[in-house]
Amino acid sequence: MTSDTLLDIQHLHKGYQGHQALQDVSFQVPEGTVFGLLGPNGAGKTTLIRIINQIITADSGRVLLEGRVLSPKEIRKIGYLPEERGLYKKMVVKEQLLFFARLRGLSSAEAKIRTKDWLERFNLLSWADKKVEELSKGMAQKVQFIATVLHEPRLLILDEPFSGFDPVNADLVLKEILRLKKQGTTIMLSTHRMESVESLCDALAMLHRSRLVLHGTVPDVKARFSQKTYTLDYLPYLSDSREHLATTPQQVLIQGDAREANAQLSHYIEKGLVTSFQPHVPTIEEIFIQQASSQQHDA
Amino acid sequence: MMHKVALLIQREYTTRVRKKSFLLATLITPLLFPAIMGGILWLAVSEGERSSLRIIEVVDEQDFFFLESMEQYAFSYGKISLDEAKELVRKGERFGLLHIPPLDMERPRGISFYSEVSPPLSFTSMIEASLKRRIEDTKLQNSGVDPGILQAVRTPVSLETITLASSGDEVAGDARVQYGIGFVSGILIYLFIFLYSNQIMQGVIEEKSSRIMEVLVATMRPFQLMLGKIIGIAAVGLTQFGIWVLLISLLSSLLWSFFGIRMPQAELLEAQGLAADSIDPALSEGPARLLMPLLQVDYAYILSIFLFYFLGGYLLYGALFAAIGAAVDTPADAQQFVLPVTIPLLVAYMGLFLFVLQDPNSSTSFYLSVFPLTSPIAMVGRAAYGIPFWELLLSMSLLILGFIGSTWVAAKIYKIGILAHGAKVNFKVLWSWLKRED
Known part of the structure; x- marks a missing residue:
């Protein structure tokens, strides 16, 4: 105490x-x-x-x-x-x-x-x-x-x-x-x-x-929970010719160490225009859900 | 911690006593009592003047009997035939027809009464008595007895019943008064126990469903909480009863003085075995005569018996109702438990009329008045008749044991029940709560 x-x-x-x-x-x-x-x-x-x-x-x-x-x-x-x-x-x-x-x-x-x-x-x-x-x-x-x-x-x-x-x-x-x-x-x-x-x-x-x-x-x-989690926003290409971008942005949550994060980033750069990539600050609720589910896996 | 229980008692007491409904019930009830008494007296006094005279045609074939008109009955001797007389009754000109055929004095038979509606029992026995006397007088005269002597030996007698109290006092009692007191106090104690126990239950349900309970129980032990509520409501009941006793004695003494009995209120309260001879003999005439037996009742004794059994019965049932309130979430859920707990009360209530008031000393009356769940009602029903000391002692001891037992049971259920929400509670669950160790 x-x-x-x-x-x-x-x-x-x-x-x-x-x-x-x-x-x-x-x-x-x-x-x-x-x-x-x-x-x-x-x-x-x-x-x-x-x-x-x-x-x-x-x-x-x-x-x-x-x-x-x-x-x-x-x-x-x-x-x-x-x-x-x-x-x-x-x-x-x-x-x-x-x-x-x-x-x-x-x-x-x-x-x-x-x-x-x-x-x-x-x-x-x-x-x-x-x-x-x-x-x-x-x-x-x-x-x-x-x-x-x-x-x-x-x-x-x-x-x-x-x-x-x-x-x-x-x-x-x-x-x-x-x-x-x-x-x-x-x-x-x-x-x-x-x-x-x-x-x-x-x-x-x-x-x-x-x-x-x-x-x-x-x-x-x-x-503690923001480490190893990033949010990535991007506008995907509409076709393989990569001439047009979609107008609605997409968001993905990326989890993993630096190598994994970078690999994911490269992957999305190939798929469209990455507009933002930043560490994710989770809400308490998200942390709770994560903890609760990991507990269930442990049990 | 005790000051918290005192706080609870104070809260229960003041919030209830200040309610309008309490004020109304407390003030109106004692007005009803003298009002009923006064009403009966008034009826008795004015009966003769008010009720219409009933005329009865007598067809006496021997012309032997003469019946004096009395109270509300008048006898007409029209010397008409039986059929003509019947016609008069049918037309409604006569209330009834008394037909006396020629009689064999040794075996008088065949006297009949015809009427459109059945005559009251008092009327037939009155006719029987006067015919009987007339026949007996005739027989006595026939055997040589002087009519003057016959007149001289006639003596009015009324039976006075006296109870031998263990204290050595001889208490003059009137069966109707004893019945009346047993009747009133039995009903009163039934209502008191039922109403006030219900208030405990409603109060506990209110606190539980509003979660006030959670706040309360964070500041004191559940047992103290239960005790505070039970004692607080008991104080309300005693206050109400105290006001009743005061008002009733005050109003009654006013009423009695109106009817000519000097009966100061203080004397009434302390009327310890008031002897009949201490009452002014001049008052034994007139309407006051009807009230005389009321003066010979040992009110202090009956009052103390009543208070003991009210408190005992209330504590016993109150604890059980507190437990019910704690076990359920809504008043509707409480019904399944209230019924079985109320059955002994109802049994006692019915027993009061079927056994106790009919024969206060029968064995059924004895068992009803010593068994703690029924004794509060049964015993106050017997109080006016006088109770043997050892029976009273046994009954009181059992009642004390009874409420200690019910409080113990109730406290266990209460403690768990007040914190259990939304659970379906039945007798099996209650039983498991009772068995739970802590």
Whole structure:
């Protein structure tokens, strides 16, 4: 564990009746970063989040937060927004926020002050005394986000944070995530839609079929996978006489070492006009697909 | 961690107590009770004036009987033939026709009553009684007894039933009042257990389907979560019940004072085996007489029995309903589990009417009132009749064991159920959850 690690996950195993949900998962979440926990549905993300939230216990392995093994004391330091959103419909906004803040260990007086601040920031102050069922869906989503961050957690866990929000609120949440990050909060985003967090995440861990398949900072991961892959754009000749070029460009992905790449380049120079040849920076999704399929071959 | 359970209890309590539906149910129900009582009294008082007089033609072939008109029946002696009298009944000019053929005093037979509609049972027994007395009087006179003596020996008697309580008190009881109290408290406890247990289940389903559960369970143990909900809703029930007791006693004492009984509310609440002689004898006349047996009930005893069995039964069933709520995703899915859990409640409810109120000391009543799943309803049905101490002790101990057991079972299901989404849950799955070690 390095000094700037907030969350240290060590050799977690968790099995349910009949199947393994997590197998030997280890990675670190650096402090003050936006961390992507990626993987398709069923990869083990929810199980991992539940272990970090102390909702369930791992069969073996441990989780350290700020260097200490998780205990009820750490509840105060974590904020959690589950994937599917819900609030008590019949409860007044203000009281609901107080309730959740106090569950996380905030005093009543402190919770009241912060509730007011946050409602103001989200333009909801005039709705403070309304029942949740009277709010629009977007407003309720904002209230739930406030409920998650009101106690100013060190670690904020957001499960599919953008899926439920409309575009305006998603943008608001995005801004808040960045603001919280600036203030030093570490944010863990869990999602199966990898393209949505690519620009946002500083580091990531990727789960597939209960195993960790990849983990590191986003630039590192990309650099690792951009080697040996190039994109080549060209306009092919329309006939063997090589007099006319097609008007629509074609793109191919070339993989291999320098010799192989050059050989491919020569091949396409023969077939048409090469308009560009550059190293390919893969998207996180492409990396995932590559990793997932190579895992399957290994298995 | 305990302050979190307190937070939960507070949330459950305040959100429910502030609902309009709670306020309405709490205020209207106790108004109904005195309203029904008042209604019965009013009917009883005004019955004589209101109902039309029924005229009965008497065809007495010996001209021997004379029946005095009473309450709503008047007897006409038109000295007409049987067929003419029948015609009068058919035309609706007479309510009925009493035909007394020439009688053999030793074996009086052949007395008949004709009418278009069957007469009430009270009427036939009244006619029987007065004919019987007339015949017996005649026989006595024939054997030489002075009619003055006959008049003098006639004594009105009414039976007072007295229960020997183990405490040594002799509690005067009125079977109708005991039946009424058993009836009302049995239904009330059935409704209470059913409604409040259902609220637990609905609440758990709400939290589970909205994923509030995930947030809650990240801050405390599932068992604490379950406990908070059960206790919070119990507090709502007790509040409602407390308000009822206050309002009912207040309104009843107002009502009773209207009918001429001085019955301060405090005295009512503390009415420990109120003896009949402590009531002003002047009040034993008039409509107040109807209410007299109500004053002789040990309300404190019945109230404490009721509270114990409400809490015990509620905790037992509430835990099971919490487990059901945790196991399913929607209220519709809950039906398959609610039915089997409700069956013992329904059995107890039917047992209350079929056995307990008919004969509180029969062996069926005994078993129903000690078996924990049925005892809350059956035992409060027996409370007004008096319960032998050891039976009460056995029943209460079993109920305590019962809710500890049901809470243990429920906690295991609850813990796994609240995190299981989308899975098809049936009894086999529940069983596997129960067996799972942790």
